[in-house]
Amino acid sequence: MLTLSGVSKSFELKNGSYPAVRQVSLEVKAASIHGIIGPSGAGKSTLLRLINLLERPDMGTVTVGGKELTALPERQLRRERQKIGMIFQHFNLVGNATVSRNVAIPLELAGVKRGERLKRTAEVLEFVGLADKAQQYPAQLSGGQRQRVAIARALANSPQLLLCDEPTSALDPGTTADILGVLKNINAALGVTIVIVTHELDVVRSICTEVSVMKDGGIVDSFSRGEHEFLPPAGHSGSYRQQITGKAGEDHVG
Numbered sequence: 001m002l003t004l005s006g007v008s009k010s011f012e013l014k015n016g017s018y019p020a021v022r023q024v025s026l027e028v029k030a031a032s033i034h035g036i037i038g039p040s041g042a043g044k045s046t047l048l049r050l051i052n053l054l055e056r057p058d059m060g061t062v063t064v065g066g067k068e069l070t071a072l073p074e075r076q077l078r079r080e081r082q083k084i085g086m087i088f089q090h091f092n093l094v095g096n097a098t099v100s101r102n103v104a105i106p107l108e109l110a111g112v113k114r115g116e117r118l119k120r121t122a123e124v125l126e127f128v129g130l131a132d133k134a135q136q137y138p139a140q141l142s143g144g145q146r147q148r149v150a151i152a153r154a155l156a157n158s159p160q161l162l163l164c165d166e167p168t169s170a171l172d173p174g175t176t177a178d179i180l181g182v183l184k185n186i187n188a189a190l191g192v193t194i195v196i197v198t199h200e201l202d203v204v205r206s207i208c209t210e211v212s213v214m215k216d217g218g219i220v221d222s223f224s225r226g227e228h229e230f231l232p233p234a235g236h237s238g239s240y241r242q243q244i245t246g247k248a249g250e251d252h253v254g
Ligand SMILES: Nc1ncnc2c1ncn2[C@@H]1O[C@H](COP(=O)(O)OP(=O)(O)OP(=O)(O)O)[C@@H](O)[C@H]1O
Pocket: 011, 012, 018, 020, 038, 039, 040, 041, 042, 043, 044, 045, 046, 047, 199
C-alpha cells in the first residue's frame, strides 16, 4: 500500500545540516494500522510528513497505492495527496469556520460541486457521530469532538490512507479511548490503511497491527501483532518491543 525506499531528510541549521530521517525503508500493508514509536526527536513526525510529501525527501522514493509520489509533477501530486488524509495532535481546525465548513474545505479544494459537498459533509459528520454539531464552531467543542471534526475532514475525500500525528496526545484517557475507537472503525469499516505516530505505548497496544520503532532518524526494530501478542501495560522498562510484547527487542531505549 505504502512503500518508502531509502528515504532521507536533513534540515539546514545555522551550524550545519541535521539528519532527521536517515535511509528509511518501510513497507506498510494495505488495511493495516501501523504504529511508529520512539523517543522524542527520533524523526517520527518528519517521517510521517515525508509520506505525503509535506516534506520533500532529499533522497529515496515514496510510493502510495502503486504511484510513486516522488516522481510526480506538482499538479498530479496534489491530486494524489487528496487520497491521503492527515490528522494532528492539536486538530488544526479553522477557528472562524463552522464544523461543517471545516469538513467541506478539502472538498472545495478538490473541486467537488456544492450539492455533492453538502451530502458528503453530512455523511462524514454522521460517521464520526457529530451530525448535530454541524453549525457550531470549534471553540464550542470538547477536545475529543474537535479531533472527530478533524477526522471527518480527513475522511471527506475518501482517502485510502490516513496519517495520524500524535492524534490522542492532547486528550485525556477516556477521550483517547474514544478516538482510538473511531480510528479502529475507520480501518475496519472503510478499509483505510492507518499510519499513526505516537509516543504512547497504550495507543500501540490498543489499535496497531504493526509497529516500527524509530531512533536517531532510523527504524531500529519492527514487529507485528501477528508474531507477538500485545500485552496489557506491565509498567516495566526495556526495549519498546519488550514493553509491548514482553519479548526482547532490538532497541534499548527506556
Ligand atoms: N523544520 C525543521 N527544521 C529544523 N529541524 C527540524 C525541523 N523539523 C524537525 N526538526 C528536527 O528533526 C528532529 C526530528 O524531529 P521530529 O519532530 O520528526 O521528531 P519526533 O520523533 O516526531 O519527536 P517528538 O516525539 O518530540 O515530536 C528533531 O531534532 C527536530 O528538532
